[in-house]
Each structure stands twice: as C-alpha cells, then as structure tokens.
Amino acid sequence: MKKSSNQTVFLTTSEVSLSNTSPRHKPPISNGILGMTIFIVTEAMFFAALISAYLVIRSGQDEWPPWGQPRLPIETTAINTIILVASGVFMFFSHKLFKKNKIIEGHRLMGISILLGSFFLIAQGREWLELIEFGLTVSSSVYGGLFYLIIGAHGFHVLGTILVLLYYWQKLKNSKNQIELENIFPFQILWYFVVIVWPILYTLIYLN
C-alpha cells in the first residue's frame, strides 16, 4: 500500500484520529443541521400529503363540516396559535444569543420557548377532550377522522420536539458547554418547522 498521505505534512496523520471533521476543511453546513434539513424535507412532504388528503376528501363532500358535527373553537385556538408562534420567536432569539456565545441568556429564552410550547400542547389537549364530549370522534365522520389525524400528527411533533429540547435544555443547564449547542441547533430548526406548519393547518382546518 502506498503511503500517499505523507503529503499532508502538517498532520502526523498516523497519530491523529480520523474523525470526520478535524483534518478536513470545515463543511459549509454542519452535519447536524444538514441531517435535520433533509429530515425536514421529508416531514414537509408528510404534511403536504396530509393537507392534500384533506383537500381531496373535502372537495368530495357537499357540506363541510358535515351536518351534525360540532364546530371547532376558532377564537381560543387563535390565542393558542399566537402562543405557539411566540414560542417560535423566543426560540429564534435564543438561537441568535447562542451564536453570539451568550449561553446563559440564550438558555433562559429557550426555557421560555419550551414553556410556551408546552402550554400550547396542554391547551390543545383540553380542546380535544371538549370536542370528544361534544361528539367529534375519529369514527363519527371523515371530518372528525381528518381533524384528529392532522392535528394529532402535529401534536406528536410538538410533543417529540419539546421532549428533545427539554433534554438538551437540562443538559445545558448543568454543563454550560458549547458542545451541547451543536446538538441543540438542529432541534431548534425542527422547532421552527413545527411552529411554521401550525398556522397553515389552523387556516386550513379551523378557518374553512
């Protein structure tokens, strides 16, 4: 085997570990963020499919929402929407502070963001309980099925993302370590995605 790597004189390469980043030029987008971007493309297609399913099924119905089905609470959910968007804004500024290396301030804003996100989730859960009481269930009509499918899919994303963010928030609280930030950034981006999808779903499903 030819030892071609004597070329790279500045590294005594045999001792230096071949980790993916160190001897290479730094990639323009970090691994975590690139991976998350690809994941978000898939997620966007997933939600696009749900939305198109909703539109296709709605277009085949004479009356929408169907007769006898409860109407959705537009006003309370509007407030809830504002809360979720606010959470996204806080997360955005927390990201900015992290980038400026202001970890303590960023950590605080991230906490507020997680709190608002959790509030959104709890409020949605309460809304579901009420709707079930009023007779809107998955099997009551295709309208109910679509409502729980789409809002539920979004709810699962909120829940999952919050849990991951909470985990890293907790870790950052103890260590204040910058390495944690590399792990946090991708999930902050995922949070933007989860926040941005919501107003679209709200407009489509609540304000029809």
Added chain:
Amino acid sequence: MSQATTAVQKEQHSEHHQELSFLYKYILPLDHKIIGMQYIFTGLIMAVIGGYFAYAFRMQLAFPGEIVPLYGLVGPGEYNMLVTNHGTIMIFWVAMPVLIAGFGNYIIPLMIGCDDMVFPRLNRLSYQIFLASALVLILSFFVKGGGFGGAWTAYPPLSSVAEYSLTDWGSSLWLLAVALEFVSFLLGGINFITTTMNSRAPGMKMMDIPIAVWFIVIAVILFMASVGPLIAGAVMLFMDQRIGTSFFLPSGGGDPLLWQHLFWFFGHPEVYVVLLPTMGIVADIITVFARKKLFGYRTVLYTAFATGGLSFVVWAHHQFIAGIDPRMANVFVVTTVLISIPLAEMMFCYIATLYGGSIQFTTPMLWGLGFLAAFLIGGVTGIYLGASAIDVYFHDSYFVIAHFHYTFFPITIIGMFAALTYWFPKMFGRMMNETLGKIHFWGTFIPFNCLFLPLFLLGLAGQNRRVYNFLNYPDLARQELHDLRVFATMSLVVMLLFQFVFIYNFFVSMFFGKKAPNNPWEANSLEWSIPSPPPHGNFKTLPSVYRGPYEYSVPGRESDYWPQNEPPKK
C-alpha cells in the same frame, strides 16, 4: 470552539479503537461495514423467502391443485398471500436493504475516504428498526387468517376492511412492517446524504465522486422526498383498519383513489430509488473491466438528476384504468415517455464506455453486462405500457408482470450479484471462484429469460394477473398457453437450483478462497487502496484525492489505471 469539538471527538475515537467484544462488534456495531453486512445478509435471507414464495405460486399456476413439493397445497387465499408478500419482500426487504442500505453503508465511506458514517448510532438504530420490520412481516404470516393477500399495492377498500381481505391482523401487521421499514431507511438516508456531502476525503470534488456513490445518494434523496406521502397514507390506512376512520372508504365519505395517489406518488420514484444504485454500481464495474474512462461522467450524472426530477410527475400512469380523468392521463403519458429519454441517454453512455474497451469477462462484468441487456428489454417494454391507449388493454395482464420483472429482476438480483461478486474480495479478503461464478451467471441469466419472455406472450394472449388457477377459464386453459406456463415454472425451478452454486461458492470462498490482494481488479477508487478486508476505521492515514475515479488507460502511463489517491508526479 472547533478545538474543543475536535478534542472530544478524538477522545470518543480512541474509545472507538479498543478491541470490541463480539456483542459490540457484530451484534450492536457502530462500524458502517458491519452494519452494511447486516443489511446485506438480512436482505439475502429475505430473498430466500421471497424466492420460495415465487416457487410455490408458480408451481400452483403450472400444476393447479396439486401438492407443491416442499410447500403443500396452495389455496386461493394462500395464493394471494404468496403473491402479495413475494412482491413486498422483493422490493422492500431485498432491493432496498441490499442495494441501498447494505452496499450504501459498505461502500460510501470507503469510496469517499472517511472512517465511518457521520451518525453511527443513527445508523445502528436504522438497522435495528429494519430488523424489527422484517420480523413483524414474518410474524404476519403466522397470525390468525394468515398473511396479507391484497397485493403489494394494498388498494383499499380490500386492504382496509377485514371482512373483505379476510386477514384481519395480517393486513395490519403487513402495514406496520412496511411503515417501520420506511422509518429505518429514513434514518439511513439522512446518514448517507450528510456523509457524502460533509466527509469526503480532502481533494475529492463533487465531480470526483464515483458514480456508484452519486447514484445511491440521488436515490436516497428521491426516497426522502417521496416517502412522506406514503407514511401519511399508511397511517391513514392503519387508522381505517383499526380505529374505525373512513379515509379510504366511500361508505364513510372517504376516497379510495386517494390511497392510490399517495401510494404511487411514492411508488414510482421508488422504482428509480432501486434502479439508480444498481445503475451506479454497474457504471463502476463496466469502467473497471472495460479499462476505459466512463463515457460522459457529467452527462450520466445529469441524466440521473433529470430522471429523478421527472420520476415525481409520472405516478398516475399506474392508474390509467382506475377512473382518473382521461385528460390528466394524457399529461402523464407525456411525462412517462419523456422519462425514457434521460434513461436511454444513460444507457448510450454505458454502451459508449464499452465501445473500444479491452473488456475482461470476469464474473462481476458478466453480471454488469447482463444487467444492461436485460434492463434494456424492461425499459423498452415500459414505453408501450406508458401510453394510455395501449395500457388500457395491457393493464393488469401478464405483460405488465413480464415488464416489471424485466426491470426489477436485473436491478435487484443481477445488480445484487454484480455488487457482491465485485466487492466480495474487499468485504471478506478472499477471492470468489471464477468458474463457479460464471456457471452461476449463465445458470441464472438463461433461465431468467426463459421464465419471463413467455409471460409477455401470455399477457398478449389476455392472461390476467392475480388469478390462481387459469384452467378455470376456457379461453386461458388452452394447451399452448398452459405449455408456456409450465415452461416458465420449470425455468424458475432451474434458476433457483443454480442459486445453490452461488451459496456454495459464497461460503466456501469466504473461508477457503484465495487470499485477495488490496486491489484485485486494478481499480481506481479509494476502497481498493486499503487492505482487504478494511480494518476498523478504514484508512490508516487520511487519503488525499487528486483525480476522478475513472482514469483508466490514460495515454503515457505505464499501468492502465491511476488510483484516485496517487499523488501526481512532479
């Protein structure tokens, strides 16, 4: 900040290099090579199951009502289950794990010159979910009512109502297995793209990446962009089956056509998802054994981009008789015929690569050439089916079956054997027996044609698919048609018997074969510059790349190959 990161990674890495126990080395590995082999071996085992199913239902077609040796009696419901799961297994549990996940894992880091995937733990998780999905699928054969029998496309309402399909749990487990499998490839796909973009060896520019790696990455991008709708559809179908929604049931206000759109929006790009890896692997093989530069590297690459882009707008050609608007059908005819242009161009580039080369007929090269020849027939017959005027008559006939087996068999089976025989020396450090390899090639390739060419004729004669006994239909029970069926089945049996040659060759060579040198084929790409099999961490020193992977027979050089990492002479 980057220094801190480096220090931590270094620390993790030294941890990495300890001698690993058997459990962590082979059962719970982080090493991409072992994960790749796990995928390949799981895929091969599933291929045996898929082949066994094909044997059982082909025997039923040739000798209806008789007891199939080594299987038993095939009833109508069981026939449906066998056909459905044969298709599902061969596409989702053989083609995808072996060609994309298996070889993708194995060759991407080696070919781009890095030590491992960028997210090794994600990689391990991906395999574990895949294994779970395979086990769920196998479990579905044994529940009450048997495995799912509503065809691999799972059209509702047949797939969503237990009273219609008669497989209450079989269909749910089938769906769960498919969904888990997608999640697994989703995680793997994130890894492949990120690794190829961010971890290439210094000096390897975008246009120095071997076509095999490029095509796997393009395939993964297609997969990632198209799988979302099918996951959404699978969730909806699962809810229809289990909690009483009616997304796809007209009786409850749903729309059964919606499932077909969601399925085929994924299903057609999926064809190219499995095609492109084989196309890429074959590109590497034919350049090595023709000792010639790949004709039109950039053209080949751009045609793959064009194919990928177009593959998103052809899906409705599967639904010409499903009741879609005929005006919409016309649009899809145009896009479908259009997609054959980039693929034909790719094919011409490959043939131009072969032209004037000093071709060595080694076993991998035979498989590579076999792929090109067989896939050509599959591609050309696809043009007929893409035209709605003809498809209205050919739809759901054996012509369709023959067509897609002429595409999928070369892609999956021939491509798999090409890749296995080509990288075998690198994977196991030993050479395979060439004579047995050639016997296996001809013993597979000739019966393959004898198996599927008659099906074109049967399709033209009006034979419908998904019928378990043609002798019940006077028009199709004619002796000359039945002879073709028996001939096809016999060819299948011969082909399956020849696979034992491969199994023997594979395992005997793995342990007793001739020791393989680093670079037995005198190829250029980076994986051949390191020992066979590569050690943990792959490259002892980080390779630097100076040129593209296809510099063969360069004028003025003594040797006819020029490794990518060989420094230029000053």
